[in-house]
Amino acid sequence: MSHKEIRSLIRIGVIGGSRAKTGFLAQAREVGRLIADRGAVLVCGGLGGVMEEAARGARSRGGLTIGILPGTQPSEANPHIDVALATGLGYTRNSLVAMNADVLIAIDGEYGTLSEIAYARIYGKTVIGLGTWEVKGVVPAASPEEAVRLAVKAVPDGR
Amino acid sequence: MSHKEIRSLIRIGVIGGSRAKTGFLAQAREVGRLIADRGAVLVCGGLGGVMEEAARGARSRGGLTIGILPGTQPSEANPHIDVALATGLGYTRNSLVAMNADVLIAIDGEYGTLSEIAYARIYGKTVIGLGTWEVKGVVPAASPEEAVRLAVKAVPDGR
Amino acid sequence: MSHKEIRSLIRIGVIGGSRAKTGFLAQAREVGRLIADRGAVLVCGGLGGVMEEAARGARSRGGLTIGILPGTQPSEANPHIDVALATGLGYTRNSLVAMNADVLIAIDGEYGTLSEIAYARIYGKTVIGLGTWEVKGVVPAASPEEAVRLAVKAVPDGR
Amino acid sequence: MSHKEIRSLIRIGVIGGSRAKTGFLAQAREVGRLIADRGAVLVCGGLGGVMEEAARGARSRGGLTIGILPGTQPSEANPHIDVALATGLGYTRNSLVAMNADVLIAIDGEYGTLSEIAYARIYGKTVIGLGTWEVKGVVPAASPEEAVRLAVKAVPDGR
Numbered sequence: 001m002s003h004k005e006i007r008s009l010i011r012i013g014v015i016g017g018s019r020a021k022t023g024f025l026a027q028a029r030e031v032g033r034l035i036a037d038r039g040a041v042l043v044c045g046g047l048g049g050v051m052e053e054a055a056r057g058a059r060s061r062g063g064l065t066i067g068i069l070p071g072t073q074p075s076e077a078n079p080h081i082d083v084a085l086a087t088g089l090g091y092t093r094n095s096l097v098a099m100n101a102d103v104l105i106a107i108d109g110e111y112g113t114l115s116e117i118a119y120a121r122i123y124g125k126t127v128i129g130l131g132t133w134e135v136k137g138v139v140p141a142a143s144p145e146e147a148v149r150l151a152v153k154a155v156p157d158g159r
Numbered sequence: 160m161s162h163k164e165i166r167s168l169i170r171i172g173v174i175g176g177s178r179a180k181t182g183f184l185a186q187a188r189e190v191g192r193l194i195a196d197r198g199a200v201l202v203c204g205g206l207g208g209v210m211e212e213a214a215r216g217a218r219s220r221g222g223l224t225i226g227i228l229p230g231t232q233p234s235e236a237n238p239h240i241d242v243a244l245a246t247g248l249g250y251t252r253n254s255l256v257a258m259n260a261d262v263l264i265a266i267d268g269e270y271g272t273l274s275e276i277a278y279a280r281i282y283g284k285t286v287i288g289l290g291t292w293e294v295k296g297v298v299p300a301a302s303p304e305e306a307v308r309l310a311v312k313a314v315p316d317g318r
Numbered sequence: 319m320s321h322k323e324i325r326s327l328i329r330i331g332v333i334g335g336s337r338a339k340t341g342f343l344a345q346a347r348e349v350g351r352l353i354a355d356r357g358a359v360l361v362c363g364g365l366g367g368v369m370e371e372a373a374r375g376a377r378s379r380g381g382l383t384i385g386i387l388p389g390t391q392p393s394e395a396n397p398h399i400d401v402a403l404a405t406g407l408g409y410t411r412n413s414l415v416a417m418n419a420d421v422l423i424a425i426d427g428e429y430g431t432l433s434e435i436a437y438a439r440i441y442g443k444t445v446i447g448l449g450t451w452e453v454k455g456v457v458p459a460a461s462p463e464e465a466v467r468l469a470v471k472a473v474p475d476g477r
Numbered sequence: 478m479s480h481k482e483i484r485s486l487i488r489i490g491v492i493g494g495s496r497a498k499t500g501f502l503a504q505a506r507e508v509g510r511l512i513a514d515r516g517a518v519l520v521c522g523g524l525g526g527v528m529e530e531a532a533r534g535a536r537s538r539g540g541l542t543i544g545i546l547p548g549t550q551p552s553e554a555n556p557h558i559d560v561a562l563a564t565g566l567g568y569t570r571n572s573l574v575a576m577n578a579d580v581l582i583a584i585d586g587e588y589g590t591l592s593e594i595a596y597a598r599i600y601g602k603t604v605i606g607l608g609t610w611e612v613k614g615v616v617p618a619a620s621p622e623e624a625v626r627l628a629v630k631a632v633p634d635g636r
Binding site for chain 3: 072088089090091092
């Protein structure tokens, strides 16, 4: 992939807890792989748990990964993040994760994930859910495959 | 009230939609009145709808009102805000509303309110709900009276 | 002062180092006193050094003080702050200090103060300087009296 | 370049006005080219003027470009940005530009650039200057070549 193409790729955000259970971590990894297979860029919060497994999956298939971090040091990102962006905003950075994805997949997750779901909806983005908060506006998916398929479909052409 | 006392007062956040229906606006006004009657400071997002009615209610009883605004101009605040704080953060300021209240009362509300509920929980604050999102961690109240009573009770002494 | 009047008062920002030398601290205290004597509200970063002495001075004359903090806890503010606003933005909150003052007085200061001077100018606010950075756009004053006099004069009527 | 390498590259920030004069724009373009030739990643504010010319130069030599934007839409970035990050922070995002570079080169510039210089110094980063603000802590360079050479030299090994 040449750099010039990066800008034209769709960006799929993966949000979820930094302390998710094993089953969700495996799902996150698979979601990451499928995102890369689709030629999309992964956007996430850059830390551990669901964020790290999704990034690990995406990188294992040659995908590009962006991590939008709460702290002030790009080096805080998990090792599977290609482009680490420090914000120094703490949890307030959750808004920026939603802002920088065309569509989001929420996996498990606690209140941080809920804030990202809310911001995604504020910004008019579709949110696909895998075992996450059941709130209005989250489209449930039954598997990583379905989640990524629905996510890609939700991004308007010529975005 | 002398200025020196302001710092010692508890702060109750009121969150809710800028386009709430009439019934919720009346509840917001009553919540504002009761917050002032309890000697608490009102914290809100500083704009219209539930925020404005809560501030109107609080001011009608001599309470102090703080508005944490999305834009860059303090003058954007509704006329019932005493201390208008501009942030220039857009919707991302929702995190700061939750951060600056000891406890929050959510009235009606859309995704902006959901993001504030989520941030309140991230920051470990109790959220009382009046006709709002039914998510884990929101304590439902049946009336403005009950909401304010529960809110005051939820603030630890010596906070 | 009734609460209703707070909104109509001009706001003077005082910016400067948290580790200023004694002479500058005395100047900050005097600037704070004069701000209160003029009936203006003091806005500052809420921490120690110049911020604390300015707030101490303003409060000693019955003025209202607002502190816009880098951390997530309003309780971090120095004891002379009436309205403490937590932002969780770290140094990035410097922009908000400038945004929330009608005019600023810079006293001594290091790079944090320089960032606030820059933001004040970005937002079109006048900056008066007392022994601070000598950059284009800072109006030098020879004493606290002159600084506060020039500051009040710089705020447009009907702001 | 494989994605995996991106993380290991040094990041050079280029800051400067969106309305710089022609001579400075040519310097920015040359700085961008030299950054890419050195194998470094360009970080900038993502908009026009110096930011755009530096990105144009970097991309013309196959370099990767990151733009940290004031608005909420990644699509606001100039066409030479590979990884566009929306922040929705307005001018407050200047802090994040400094935070995400290992070293910065300031070219011309007004108060926005001054705020970025200040933040770079707050975060302990070296700032190289080309016709920019002459303030303490800015290391002057006589040409784009010297600026990029000094910048690369200033980044600690094993950062």
